[in-house]
Amino acid sequence: MTIQEKLEALFDKVRALPEARQEAAIEALAEIAEEPHQLSEEELAVLRPALERAKRGEFVPDDEVAELLDKPWR
Numbered sequence: 001m002t003i004q005e006k007l008e009a010l011f012d013k014v015r016a017l018p019e020a021r022q023e024a025a026i027e028a029l030a031e032i033a034e035e036p037h038q039l040s041e042e043e044l045a046v047l048r049p050a051l052e053r054a055k056r057g058e059f060v061p062d063d064e065v066a067e068l069l070d071k072p073w074r
Contacts, residue, residue, distance in 0.1 A: 001009075014025045031037065039047070053059075 014022055017025070
């Protein structure tokens, strides 16, 4: 299946959703389509502490990451 075919299939699914969910999909796609994507202050506030830890070389051990990834997503 080509990218265009995948997009069209997805658009068909979105068109069948209730209007409120269609609006959410439109907002998400509009954000993705912006070039370049600008992070909001709220997003930056969440990311800054993690970026500072990474700059200091503070990373989560591999076993903790594996344990987290093995948990079911909700």
